[in-house]
Amino acid sequence: MRASSPPPDPEQIPGTTQRPPDFFPAPTGSSPAPPRPDEPSVATVKQLIETIAIPRLSLSVEREAGKVSSRTVHYDGDTCRIGAHSSNDLVLTDPAVSRFHCRLVLEDTGWRVRDWSSSNGTKLDGVRIRDADLVGDATLGLGDSIVRVRAVAPAEEELIPMVPAFGQLAGTSLPMRKLFGLLEKIARSDINVLIEGESGTGKELVANEIVQRSLRADAPFVVVDCGAITPSLVESELFGHVRGSFTGADRDRIGAFEAADGGTVFLDEVGELALDLQPKLLRAIEALEIRRVGDARTRTVNVRVVGATNRDLEREVNRGRFREDLYFRLAVMAVRVPPLRERLEDLMILIRVFLQALGAPEEERLFTPEILAEMSCHDWPGNVRELRNYVERTVVLQKAGPTLRRASGAPPGGASPAGVSAPFKIAKDAAVDAFERSYLAALLEAAGNNMSKAARMAGMDRMHLHRLVQKHGLRGGGVPGVLGTDR
Numbered sequence: 001m002r003a004s005s006p007p008p009d010p011e012q013i014p015g016t017t018q019r020p021p022d023f024f025p026a027p028t029g030s031s032p033a034p035p036r037p038d039e040p041s042v043a044t045v046k047q048l049i050e051t052i053a054i055p056r057l058s059l060s061v062e063r064e065a066g067k068v069s070s071r072t073v074h075y076d077g078d079t080c081r082i083g084a085h086s087s088n089d090l091v092l093t094d095p096a097v098s099r100f101h102c103r104l105v106l107e108d109t110g111w112r113v114r115d116w117s118s119s120n121g122t123k124l125d126g127v128r129i130r131d132a133d134l135v136g137d138a139t140l141g142l143g144d145s146i147v148r149v150r151a152v153a154p155a156e157e158e159l160i161p162m163v164p165a166f167g168q169l170a171g172t173s174l175p176m177r178k179l180f181g182l183l184e185k186i187a188r189s190d191i192n193v194l195i196e197g198e199s200g201t202g203k204e205l206v207a208n209e210i211v212q213r214s215l216r217a218d219a220p221f222v223v224v225d226c227g228a229i230t231p232s233l234v235e236s237e238l239f240g241h242v243r244g245s246f247t248g249a250d251r252d253r254i255g256a257f258e259a260a261d262g263g264t265v266f267l268d269e270v271g272e273l274a275l276d277l278q279p280k281l282l283r284a285i286e287a288l289e290i291r292r293v294g295d296a297r298t299r300t301v302n303v304r305v306v307g308a309t310n311r312d313l314e315r316e317v318n319r320g321r322f323r324e325d326l327y328f329r330l331a332v333m334a335v336r337v338p339p340l341r342e343r344l345e346d347l348m349i350l351i352r353v354f355l356q357a358l359g360a361p362e363e364e365r366l367f368t369p370e371i372l373a374e375m376s377c378h379d380w381p382g383n384v385r386e387l388r389n390y391v392e393r394t395v396v397l398q399k400a401g402p403t404l405r406r407a408s409g410a411p412p413g414g415a416s417p418a419g420v421s422a423p424f425k426i427a428k429d430a431a432v433d434a435f436e437r438s439y440l441a442a443l444l445e446a447a448g449n450n451m452s453k454a455a456r457m458a459g460m461d462r463m464h465l466h467r468l469v470q471k472h473g474l475r476g477g478g479v480p481g482v483l484g485t486d487r
């Protein structure tokens, strides 16, 4: 593997960003600073490690594809994937079982079983379910197979780093510390990584930390927001074009893969990529070969691909919207960034980080125990981005407002959430904000979460809509009670 210097004068590619040195501004004050390469890594500082038991499930396959079976496997971890594809934790050889059929997920309240948009559904003790608690000995019916599941005593332990941050990613909760341990391991490898998580969970920060610690850290890092580019231009953005290849192509232009040669391409919102383009991306990743639009010759490139998505790509594969072969090329390693509601212990440290960044650490006084208790009851559909906005609003208004659970209850253009005690501009901005959120949530629901359709319905430019949806953290994880959740 080689890491070449950035091209001398890379052309600006619309929809892509050549990383400037301050791509992510350094946190101010005493915010957690990224570890230097000569610092001991989180994996080597023994005194900063906690040992926790790894949960264990016993899975007995009693019937497989209609035939009696008696194999038992043990699964150690907190997300057990079951399906016909060989990458699952429990593989069922049954044509009636989907590739990624269902998941057993350990939550605070115990194990749950979730159907993963399978074709034939999942049954729990004979009843078809989408998402249900697993209590005691449970019998799962998948296709023509039956699996008996029960939680058993843990057999292994895991070492979890006790660190408050990983570069710019703050968090002391167990899910975040587990994530930091994983990122530490994969950062120095050269494999392709897929970062999955709801909107606003910090996927872009994760991508940045991976790249900054990789062997390609000093090589080009090109960001392509696949969800924000007009579909007809995506191919040209990724692979470039030659003059005259389409209307408006008045000169040759290199694409993101060539601009990133020797370095990394970050494909943000890669789940939005149209099916007809996916074989071309697969070829670029697999053969490291690209062809500019309208060009006869192929060119070789040397890039690492980091992708991010707020869709669940295994579900998209089941639904036929994402190619399985491309998924596995992108997700050589899949990293899930947990939603904020699964790590509410991180609220305080994140509040401090945002107050530091605002240069207002003393305003921590606004976050009284009562306010923190209320914040802990909120489900944060917009995740860390929503929390950052909330902290900023609280500092501006000098008062912590209600953490609105969702937007649909607030009538568009209704009373200002800030009330008359706030200055007019702030009150107006808050009202416009509430209107945007409410309108977009209803629009996306009406359009079945299809961005192109939503843009048409609203008479808006798709890119503008995309930006607004990102700003309000409305897509992907969905807003409970407003949007159909996709995860």
Ligand SMILES: Nc1ncnc2c1ncn2[C@@H]1O[C@H](COP(=O)(O)OP(=O)(O)OP(=O)(O)O)[C@@H](O)[C@H]1O
Residues within 6 Å of the ligand: 168, 169, 170, 171, 197, 198, 199, 200, 201, 202, 203, 204, 205, 206, 310, 350, 353, 384, 385, 388, 470, 473
């Ligand atoms: N663990 C964290 N510590 C500090 N700041 C965070 C953390 N996670 C997210 N943020 C901040 O929250 C905001 C949203 O993060 P980011 O853009 O990385 O989310 P995302 O998952 O890429 O969202 P989207 O799916 O909408 O693109 C950013 O301002 C980021 O700096």
Ligand SMILES: [Mg+2]
Residues within 6 Å of the ligand: 203, 204, 268, 308
């Ligand atoms: Mg992002």
